[in-house]
Amino acid sequence: MKTAVLGSGGWGTALAMVLLENGNEVTLWSYQEAESRVLRETGENPMLKGVPLPRELALTSDLNCVRGCAMVVLATPSFAVRTTARSLKGVLDPGTVVVSVSKGIEKDTSLTLTDAIEQELGPDHPVVALCGPSHAEEVGRKVPTAVVSASRNQKAAELVQDLFMNERFRVYTSPDIVGVELGAALKNIIALCAGCCDGMGFGDNTKAALMTRGLTEIARLGVAMGGRKETFAGLTGVGDLIVTCTSMHSRNRRCGILIGQGVPVQEAIQQIGAVVEGYYATATGKELAEKMGVEMPITEAAYSVLYEGKDPRKVITELMTRAKKHEIEDSWL
Incomplete structure (x- = not known):
């Protein structure tokens, strides 16, 4: 089946290779021709070192590559998802399934990325979110991985499942696109915090508590928004x-480690050298929590460190000394 992956970073490249392995015709699109030229000349993506690109993988910077495709995958950074979707108007064939594999919440609108895509492309193109615990570095090396194809359109979710799934890349389907996308986006906040704890020299106890309570507040917001x-x-x-x-x-974790070690936030982000989605997700997560009237103390604490310059060690103390709570929120009600 003819497909295209828009975005030639590590994740887009790894997914393009999965599709190609499964017998699909695949074109990998780069935003700039210089990026595509590097891939052609070196036969390797610098973000997936040691993983050779198959010769059958078509490489281009021409957006017309999406014409005639049954499925188009958007693998750009979250900030570029809407503009990329907008550029597809009048180029995509009617009925082409559009798959968002970026993880984030749109900064200016606080919309999920699939909502932003749907706003731009309208009802003629079923939209799917493909998310899950999946490092590009491992998918590129064919390490067994499992993800979720989520959509309000069951046939579209199942098409994505059919095209991607193989013996090393397992795909489940779900109708809960809201919950899937919010979990995938908001976990980056907690990962930044986990890295920060590592950078400050805290141990397994701290990280376990952070992850567990972080998941609680992610689910709290997700359910409030319809997940x-x-x-x-x-x-x-x-x-x-x-x-x-x-x-x-x-x-996100590596950036958090630097911040925990005392590196200023913006310098830490620059040292990572790529988009740190958790930084932006923290601001939008805090905004959504306030809008929905949902308590998210870890997200608020992260915001105070990332955007207000608060000392992470003081923030930890404040979180640990909050008012007493029941672990199960509806206890004895």
Whole structure:
């Protein structure tokens, strides 16, 4: 089946290789011709070192590559998802399924990325979110991985499942696109915090508490926005949280480590050298929590460190000395 992946970063490249392995015709699109030229000349993506690009993978910077495709994957950074979707108007064939694989919440609107895509493309193109605990570095090396294809359109979710799934890349389907996307986006906040704790020299106890309570507040907001509670116990909830908070592949965790070691926030982001989605997710997560009337103390604490310059050690003390709570929120009601 003819497909295209828009965005030639590590994740877009890894997914393009999965599609190609499954017998699809695949074109990998780069925003700039210089990026595409590097891939052609070196036969490798610098973000996936040691993973050779198959010769059958078509490389281009011409957006007309999406014409005639049954499925188009948007693998750009979250800030570029809307503009990329807008550029597809009048180029996509009617009925082409559009798959968002970026993780984030749109900065200016606080919309999920699939909502932003739907606003731009309208009802003629079913939209799917493909998320889960999936480092590009490992998918590129064919490490067994499981993800979720979520959509309000069951046939579209199942098409994505059919095209991507193989013996090393397992795909589940879900109708809960809201819960799937929010879990995938908001876990980056907790990963930044987990890295910060590592940078300050705290231990396993601290990280376990942070991840568990972080998941609680992610689910709290997700349910308030229409997601299903059980989604947050799945791959795009606890699964994505585990992999992002514990792996050095995670840009968010690495950035947090630097901040915990005392590196100023903006300098830490620059040292990572790529988009740190958790930085932006913290601001939008805080805004959504206030809008929905949902308590998210860890997100608020992260915001105070990232945007207000608060000392992370003082923030930890404040979190630990908050008013007494029941762990189960509806206890004895």
